[in-house]
Amino acid sequence: MASFIAKYLPNVAADPQSFVTATGQTLYMTLWTSLVAGIIGLLVGVLLVVTRPGGLYQNKPFFQVLDKVVNIVRAIPFIILLALLATVTQHIVGTTIGSKAALVPLVVCVIPFYGRQIETALLEVDPGVVEAAQAMGISRMGIIFRVYLREGLISIVRVSALTIISLISLTAMAGAVGGGGLGDLAISQGYNRFENDITVVATLLILLLVLISQLICNLIIKKLSH
């Protein structure tokens, strides 16, 4: 095994520690972004559903502003968002370089994406069931938690997996602000220094992360389905 690695993956063998660090950085960025953007994105998705015309908390001006903001932020390429948000990042996390600095643009980028996905997932919930709950005298908050989020749970898990997977690919761009991670390793070392084996192994590790995310999601869905 060791000789195989030394022979075919010489650059990987020379510095295995860099892979450990890079994987750690990718996980750091993915997990923190998932947590923060997950909570805010869920809120955005719910707001998009309940404030729309005919929704539980119908509020046309609020809905239209939120809807537009989501569209605009989603339209900005992530690599540009990284640069665009530098000042904001400085204010929030106190630095503009490193994995921590990548968190702010990642969160900003993922929130509208996830929010839209959540919106779509919740709109799949049968409006008839919502109406039935209203007729039963369930409060509006009760309907959000007990009908929308409960009935939409499987779809929510599905879009969460989708979001995490696209998030992992976003973290690959974090190198632009010195965020590190597997993507950065593949580019700055593997590609720029013609150390192809590093690119290949970094890619495989990213794929592994994606597969694990998908696997966990599928397990949860299986447990929720009956």
Place this chain on the structure above:
Amino acid sequence: MMIDFKDVSVTFHDSGKEVRAVKDVNLTIEDQDIYGIVGYSGAGKSTLVRTINLLQKPTDGQVLVNGTDFTTLSEKELREHRRKIGMIFQHFNLLESLTIFDNVAFPLRHTGKSKREIKEKVNQLLELVGLGDKAKGYPSQLSGGQKQRVAIARALANDPQILLSDEATSALDPKTTLQILRLLKKLNKQLGLTIVLITHQMEAVKAVCNKVAVMEYGRVIEKGSAVQIFSEPQEKLTQEFIRVASHVDEALTTLRQSDHFHLGADEQLLQLTYNGTNTDQPLIASLFSNFGVIANILYGNVDLIQDVPLGNLIISLRGDEDKRQSSIDYLKKQGVHVIELSLANSSH
């Protein structure tokens, strides 16, 4: 008095266009009525019934439920009042992610009831609708009729006085429809439940309702007791609904398409409708003995509306023209509703 509609109108604004779904409806639904509201889709029935629990706010007029105008209530009070009005729907609207038990328990949770109370109540309700053994299953494992039973159990969870049924049997086959209707009738008798039954199927009304209102283009065009509506329908639409329900139209179509059925020059086709109070007279026989005309029964149907027999006959009458006319006058005098029918398709 239970539910009182006073000049109720509902107007929708759909992309600049004004749609008046309900127009000036006045209707009183009494305690323990099973009140049928009939009409084609788009007639405004569902909108009207939603003004009762304020799922739909009336644009004009007032709806009083036991004297309370729901629009004057706070959000919390409205929720409490809504709990006393059960509602069932065409597509059942069960929560697919919850078990049958949890679906029925759904309106009971977070209302301050203990787990044991909820469990007892839910099991009792499931027994009542005949699904005691299905508690652990999921809605997706049930047939349409069973789903509607679960929905009924759920609608009864908070011991309502009123049950709103919005096309609850329209997605079910005829046999299941009848079973669900019988269940509703049982609940009406057993629990003293007032039921508002929205439907486009006159058969459903015929089976259970004691009163009927017919809606067309947002208006109530005719209302009254079921016996009255079925025996003496005034409006064209009501007559149409009833003909479909009594299968007279179907029989007529069969006659028209038949190659073997012809009317002679001294023959005419009549539809006779009569109710129980005058069925003790041997009418058909007396036509021959009194007037010498021969009545031939081509189609017959007797329904029990609120335990009053209601008959529908298609007969051909043969004899001299003046004799036939005397016969018709005689029948009318006996309280029989007589409609002349034509074999030509264009007459309908």
